[in-house]
Amino acid sequence: MLTILFAACLVLLAALPAWLTFRNLPLFQPLAPLLESDRAPAVSVLIPARNEAAGIEEAITRVLESRGVRIELLVMDDHSADQTASLVAQRASEDSRVRLLLAPELPAGWNGKQHACWHLAQAAQFEFLLFVDADVRLATDAIARLVARLQGSDVSLLSGFPHQETETWLEKLLIPMMHFVLLGYLPLDQMRANTQPGFGAGCGQLFLARRQDYFDSGGHRGIQSSRHDGLKLPRAFRAAGFKTDVCNAEDIARVRMYASAAAVVQGLLKNATEGIANDRLIGPFTVLLAGGSVLPILSLPHAIQHGWNSIAVALLALATLLSFLPRALIALRLGQSWLGVVLQPLAVAVFLGIQWWAFLRAKLGREAVAWRGRNA
Structure with a gap:
């Protein structure tokens, strides 16, 4: 009887993300196509940049090629040690829509990105604020389609999830976990x-905000110490009474988040304590993720080998x-690598290992993981 009960619990834990993913995918649609309009909305495109010389020119070029919108492009050089500032200055001398800003010294208690974004917003002039990471590449109609989605809703902050380019095996394994956790554990209909605040979610690579609502919510100043704006900025908006939303930006934006396996681990460690690796969530999510994605495939051969009750074996197989199923459905819809699908139990086990590593580091008082040469 105990074996049947154990197997039934694993069925429930595995069925939860499968069911939510099935429900959420129709709600996680690409943006509507761009329609021609007589009025081009005015958008301030804001890029915080620290040591981005390798790609900042391409990022600028893609933004300047945007159609259907009137833009200004503000790039804030955040004390780069490379040629980022001079490259942006050159583009600014060639196109009046581009402005180079230099970040003030980072005050105590501030994270570098949030500090840069807050100052960028204060310098912006237009009605809509589009925060874009320097490694994101936008399609020509991306900004106009994002603005159209925001204008057609009562949402104050819209986050797009770009297409995640992955090359190393660890990227293919772990980067799609962002979609698995989002679509498998957050009911989008309830979020909308x-x-x-608990329903707040987003991708820090791409945020579009209504200017007045941004400042009324406190914007990045309200999350000044955070390293995880993907979660914290939507929750700040919601705490102020504003609605937030997410969208599938696969066809309008692309990014390679991390360029190596080591960077993947470092990046996940950087954000972990503000996500799952904290006192409140580490236990429940370990049960949900391990019970739904790791234990079933580990338990099934053990049950067969030791002659468990046939009902228990059947339940473990289910x-x-x-x-x-969730990872397969997401891969089909978003064109993700099937390596991650086949190795989903390993992906979840490694992901949980990183979360517990970050949790224990914090408990032991270890210094925050360095990112781009600093710990804030």
Whole structure:
């Protein structure tokens, strides 16, 4: 009886993300095509840049090629040690829509990116604020389509999830976990129906905000110490009573988040304590993720080998099939690598290992993981 109960629990844990992913995917649609309009909305495109010389020119070029909108492009050089500032200055001398700003000294208690974004917003002139990471590449109609989506809603902050380019095996394994956690554990219909901060989610690579609502919510100043604006900025908006939303930006933006396996681990460690690796969430999410994605495939051969009750074996087989379903559905819809699908149990185990590593580091008082040469 205990074996049947154990197997039934794993079925439930595996069925939860499978069911939510099935429900969420139709709600996580690409943006509507761009329609010609007589009025081009005015958008301030804001890029915080620290040591981005390798790609900042391409980022600028893509933004300047935008159609259907009137733009200004503000790039803030955040004390780069490379040629970022001079490259942006050259583009600014060639196109009046581009402005180079130099970040003030980082005050105590501030994260570098949030500090740069807050100052960029204060310098912006237009009605809409588009925060874009320097490694994101936008399609020519991206900004106009994002603005159209925002204008057609009562949302104050819209986050797009770009297409994630992955090359190393660890990228293919772990980067799609952002979609698995988003679509497998956050009911998008409920998120859109309320402003509760706990439903806040987003991707820090691409945020579009209504200017007045941004400042009324406190903007990046309200999350000044955070390293995880993807979660914290939507929650700040919601805490101020504003609605936030997410969208599938696969066809309008692309990015390679991390350029190596080591960078993947470092990046996940950087954000972990503000995500899952904290006292409140590490336990529940370990149960949800391990029970739904790791234990079924580990338990099934053990059950067969030790002659468990046939009902228990059948339930474990069902749980194992369900554990692969969410990642498979997401890969089909978003064109992600099937390596990550096949190795989903390993992906979840490694992801959880990183979360526990970050959790224990914090408990032991270890210094925050350095990112781009600094710990803030």
